[in-house]
Amino acid sequence: MIFMTSLDVKESILVDKLAQLDNLVIAYSGGIDSTYLLKIALDTLGSDKVLAVVMNSELFLDDEFNKAVDLANDMGAQVLGLEMSELADAKIAANTPKSWYYSKKLLYKTIKDAVAADGFTTIADGMIMDDNEDFRPGLIARDEEGVRSFLQEADLYKADIRILAKENGIVNWNKVASCSVASRFPYGTRLTQTAVNRVFASEKYLREDLGYKTVRVRCHGDLARVELPETDLQDAWDKKDEISATLRKLGFNYTTFDMQAFKSGRMNEVLSTDEKLALV
Template identity: 50%
Template sequence: MRQTTMEKNQHLGQILSGMDRVLVAFSGGVDSTLVLKRAEEELGAENVLAAVVASELFREEEFDGAVKLAEEMGIPVLKTEIKELEDENIIENTPDSWYYSKKLLYSHLNKLAEEKGYNYVLDGMIMDDMDDFRPGLKARTEAGARSVLQEAQLYKQEVRELTRELNIPVWNKPASCSLASRIPYGTKLDKTKISQVDQAEKFIIRLGFDMVRVRHHGDVARIEVTPENAANLLEHKDEIQLKLQELGFHYVSVDLGGYRTGSMNEVLPADTTSAKIS
């Protein structure tokens, strides 16, 4: 029999209630926010630690926002950092690089949890993540971290519903992802490319577009926005063209397929994406 969202939330509470002390990998997104809030409700804030990880591949604004949100929720915060661009396996930017990136993260969090006396490392992976190319699942399993939302069979729509009921302001926050996801596989990562896509996206966001990706194809920038915003994007074409050329792109294009997460995975062979859990 199919479980209701309320029943899944009750199951989530049962899972968390037996964990004693937990360290939550906290990004400030809707998924990890629900994990943090429900852990606090079941275990008490004194037994929950929000680990906010700074990375060269994520925006500083995301880090600062996560710290602020956890503090507003009354949860102790641990600010920490990983250096992904010091790992050659990540720099190479192959499909396997996602595995090494998550392996670095989970290893770092496991060490912190052991040092500070927390029984479990929790992340915000959800059931939807089972249907995409997610090498991080393998790294998660190897590290022994727990994806409690998956264990409770929760999907994104249900997570948003529960987070909204808890009056948490990020319930409808768009998903964020590593800036490395904007760069094609096989193109080595470096700080210059990461900065280019970061600054390009932030410029377009400031123009009023809340869902945007700028894909880096050498001297070509490929912009993705939602179909309903495509016409509006063209109204700003001159200023966008000028800004992105200032950032180092010679050509600026608009993807007619529109905004979508994981578009760089579309070129991967089927046998690669189907091996996401192994």
Template identity: 40%
Template sequence: MDLHEKFELLKKNLSALDSLCIAFSGGVDSTFLLKAAHDVLGDKVLAVTARSFSYPEREFKEAVEFTKKHGILHEVILSEELDVEGFSDNPANRCYLCKNELFEKIDKIAKEKGIAYIAEGSNIDDLGDYRPGLTAVSEHKVLSPLREAQLTKEEIRSLSKELDLPTWNKPAFACLSSRFPYGQKITKEKLEMVDKAEQFLLDHGFRQVRVRHHGDIARIEISQAEMEKFLNLELMKEVGGYFKTLGFPYTALDLKGYRTGSMNETL
């Protein structure tokens, strides 16, 4: 199938649903899915966004602005992963624990409102990495319409651009809990350190950013395209100085640059 055949298949599959709750983070995939579903189903679609310490305020604000602009029904819930048993210990199945709790809460909302289905925004490329959260998707019988239509990340970006969505070229994002090596304790304070560190780099014009928390060391991942920009003595001194005030005595730049799932490399 070509790009637009996949898009037509997506819309056809969505049109067969009576009503739908969509787990909406405001990222590239869930924004595209929400827009497509709303175009097809209108007010039979409810976006549900979970707030937590792992979810930066900037991402939440963008999600709220999008639903307001497009007149999409939106509900915000609290889903504090740190309260989930075992989550803060950061096991290899951490993402499963988070998604399991999230879908339990969305399922409750769906039942209360008489909404027939729940969907999430994973795409076909997500099958190529370690994604324990997809086990929770399967267990809770959550639909994955983008995967069902065989849409890749780049195809979703292309269609998002055609639809004039602000997320078409938005950098990839994963929750802040993904910044810690498996087995390292996750705390509210550490999440705040990472959030502030990444925001500092974003405020300096970097687009694709990860700050990995390795105890005393902050390991920065930026895209290869932005690497040269970072290699500025004054900027590096400023970054190192600010990171030290956050609680990182040492700051390092990962020479491989940003890549999806780098924490899975040690599994």
């Protein structure tokens, strides 16, 4: 008798759902969630029936795009690299709470247009159950465009996927989560390429030069609010003069550390329940 854990059951559900498909396009980011989905899809359907679409835009690092393309290729997937101009869309550049909806809408439409003539019938993203616990207007765009979230359909959470990805030999099973740089700006702050590049450069310095794997530089005009895990705050405080001087050279006149430490989705905390409900 073979004993199946709850994670085995979830993975079995995922495999069963994928096995029913003729083919699959995955909106692939190179993150752990979409990588796990890509791995299981390749194992289930075969590389000739799975296409990983990697999207680049001004709101993501080129390095992340290149790494995602390389990893998908290494996994044996068919890969299609695309670009979309988010800052050219006034509704996205305005950086309102609904901008996340327009961003996802543009993503899904760009993918659908690119694969329309290739016979692919199902598009999926890497949304997981944890995404239901935060403010996600992009879920509306997903539903409107008929995109499926198979990881959610299998009731998979981030903690589940990290375990299963490691068991499946996926090299980035412990990759630090990343997201659009739009999340570094308060709602209502118009996004510009200059401001975006300033954040990119600041986070690169903190991540690559100082070694902080998880870091966010929230941009409040000429003030940088640096979010780090609590375990890194003392070390960063000891380097405060160096950090402040470097970020000043990069365009921030003032630098502060967030005493509440890093938290994903921090900018959504200012939204009232009514504001969130108005967008769903």
